[in-house]
Amino acid sequence: MTGRTPRRYRLTAIAALAGAALFATSGLALADSETGQLGHYVFKDDQATGGATCVYSGSGPYKLTQIVVKAPSLWWPDTNSGNSKQHGKVGWQPSVQISVPGAYGPWHTLYVAPAQTKTAYEDQPPYSKADRARLATYTLNINGSYKHKPNAYARVEHEALWYKPDSSIMGTVTHDQFNYKWQNTPNAGSTGGCPIHWTL
Numbered sequence: 001m002t003g004r005t006p007r008r009y010r011l012t013a014i015a016a017l018a019g020a021a022l023f024a025t026s027g028l029a030l031a032d033s034e035t036g037q038l039g040h041y042v043f044k045d046d047q048a049t050g051g052a053t054c055v056y057s058g059s060g061p062y063k064l065t066q067i068v069v070k071a072p073s074l075w076w077p078d079t080n081s082g083n084s085k086q087h088g089k090v091g092w093q094p095s096v097q098i099s100v101p102g103a104y105g106p107w108h109t110l111y112v113a114p115a116q117t118k119t120a121y122e123d124q125p126p127y128s129k130a131d132r133a134r135l136a137t138y139t140l141n142i143n144g145s146y147k148h149k150p151n152a153y154a155r156v157e158h159e160a161l162w163y164k165p166d167s168s169i170m171g172t173v174t175h176d177q178f179n180y181k182w183q184n185t186p187n188a189g190s191t192g193g194c195p196i197h198w199t200l
Contacts, residue, residue, distance in 0.1 A: 036171030039077040039090070040123055041160055043175045044070040047190065050181035052156050054194035062184060064142050064196050069094055069156050069177065071116070071135035075123040077162070077171075086122040088170075090133045091115045091161040096140050099153040104193055107155070113138055115161070142196070154194040 032043075044051035052069040056062045074090045093115040097107040116138075121131035142154060156177040162170045182191050 033174040034171070035173075036162070036169065037077055037079075038160075038162055038171040038173055039075040039120060040073075040127055041075070041173060042073040042127065043158060043177075044072065045175070045178050047179050050179050050190060052177050052179075053181040053183055054154070054191065056182065056184040058184075061197060064154060064194055066142060067096065067140045067154060067156055067180075067194060069138050069140060069158075071137060072158060072160055072175070073127070073129075073132040074120050074135070074160055074162075075127070075132055076120045078122050084122060084124045087119055088165070089117055089163040089167075090120040091117040091163065092133075092135050093159045093161065094138055094140060095157045095159070096142065097155050097157055098196070099155075102151040104153050109157075110143060110154070113140060117163070120162075152196040154196055 049070075052067055054064055055066040055068060057065045071092055074092070076086055076088050076090070078084075078086065080086060093113060095112040096110040098110050099105050099107055116135050118133040118135055120133035123131040140156065158175040158177065160173045160175070162172070164170045178192070180191050180194055182189055182194070
């Protein structure tokens with residue numbers, strides 16, 4: 001990536017370090033944890049689009065203020081081969097996790113966002129966009145008390161949920177976000193994690 005100012009070059013270097021820290025543990029970061037009965041799902045988590053954006057403010061030190069994260073695509077499971085219009089309630093609940101200073105993890109949860117719930121349909125054909133739940137993008141705020149931890153990181157952990165008719169849980173999948181974009185207007189780039197704060 002190229003930049004227009006020395007500040008941007010340094011920001012790119014910080015982002016690259018965050019990515020290197022994450023790739024060192026990529027075997028764990030990419031593993032989804034599944035329980036119960038699930039439909040198809042896709043988390044928006046690739047290098048091209050990121051799927052989540054680390055938003056920074058300031059120019060002297062930079063400070064992470066928000067993570068804007070895209071919703072996963074969730075579909076209802078096919079439990080009856082004679083019915084192609086099955087549907088039910090699904091949910092998505094992201095959380096913000098903070099590392100200990102100086103490392104990418106171990107993690108503690110800063111907060112868990114309220115769950116969004118929508119109706120998902122059995123995907124015919126598989127992964128049909130028309131059948132997925134209409135979940136909205138979340139903007140997750142970062143607590144200002146973390147501004148004095150320059151070497152800590154933040155990440156997003158997703159939990160997707162499928163509900164039974166009585167609203168009990170039928171199945172869940174947990175996914176740790178792996179790819180991020182960063183933004184400090186007018187600059188932007190890609191990274192493997194969200195540094196909380198740093199001084200140039």
